[in-house]
Amino acid sequence: MRTALLLFSLATTLGASSCSTPYYAMMEQFGVEKRDILVDRVADAREEQVDAQEQFKTTLQKFQELNNFDGGNVQKMYEEFSDEYDDSVDAAEDVSKRIEKIRSVAADLFEEWEEEIEQYESADLRRRSEDQLRQTRQRYTGLIGSMEKAEASMAPVLAAFHDQVLSLKHTLNSLAINSLENDVIKIEGDVGQLIANMEKSIAEAESFIKEFDNKPDA
Template identity: 45%
Template sequence: MTDIASRQSHSSTSLRQNGAIRVAALMTAIFLFALGCQTTYYTVWEKMGKEKRHLLKDNVEQVREEQAEASEQFATVVERIKAMYGFDGGELEDVYEKLSEDYRACEERADAVRDRIDKVERIAADLFKEWESEITVIENVKLKSKSRASLQDTRSRFARLQRSMARAESSMDPVLNNLRDYVLYLKHNLNSQAVSSLRKEVADIETEVSSLIQDMNRSIKEADAFVKTM
């Protein structure tokens, strides 16, 4: 029994150590990619059994998640703005503080979407470059032709995804600018009269956020379609 317990304890310790090593390798890979050391980044991942196509798929899935979370946050800030109507005095101050926090959260979500899209585009470019290079090594004419056709098809599908991501990304800036202006104006004029005077601006923001969410949803659908064919 003692031997069994000892082996179980050793096995548990080994699993924890392997998990810690994997996490450390993952963090190193992320850090290297952020520094622009893509070659080393890919090498680290390859040692963990993931090629560029796996990384592209994973990051497209994460773009989808980042966009969904950003959509929810932008919708939340609109609801917070609407909640300001009907409040006054100290209550209005409390709602404003929450609105300010929601706006900062929108900025963070938008930055996360931009960073993830940039990462997806860099991985895709590296994948396609590697794919092109490897096709030249294939001597079998039939296999070479099939591989090139597959590359062209993947590039075409990625181009559709890229266009939808770019549209969603560009839709964020005007919304964030208007939200920033709105929040700063309220900071300087926090009273019920100031809130009431901004009804048109609120309607414009709501329209822009609705359009942004539609763009995000289209991009999410393109991401779903792309992932299914990877």
């Protein structure tokens, strides 16, 4: 058991590096193929998106609280908003990293699949595998497109939050607070669009996991 855990730890470390081939070889010793790694990474990205959703909602809430300021410690409220913005940046970066990991293993999976198709002697089995590859590629294209759309919709929200942090940083007074109303409406709309895109992406991920996790070996 100790040896197996050590090997798994090594495989995980290799997976965090750019050296994919040793990582895949190590994982195959555990019976884990690229298809399984893809499904796991899609699941990880889904969870990161769920977390990012909540983080963006919290940041928006803090900004709304500033707009609705009616006495109290405005400096503290600003600092809470600024901290939540920083957490949103981190959440967005985590989502992007997960998506990049999906792209990486998907490219390797499809390349391997194409190479193995050429090894079939049976024309019927080759054709069947080609059909499975085409369907899986189509399914993956829809998934990654949805994830990339959600990823892209984070940028304008982060930019808007950042502008507000900078604007309020040195002018935290009643005049500055009173000028937030129009910005709040715009940012609420952007966050609403972001949440909608993420909901669709999360649903796509869940569907992909259920479908692809049950596929037979190619």
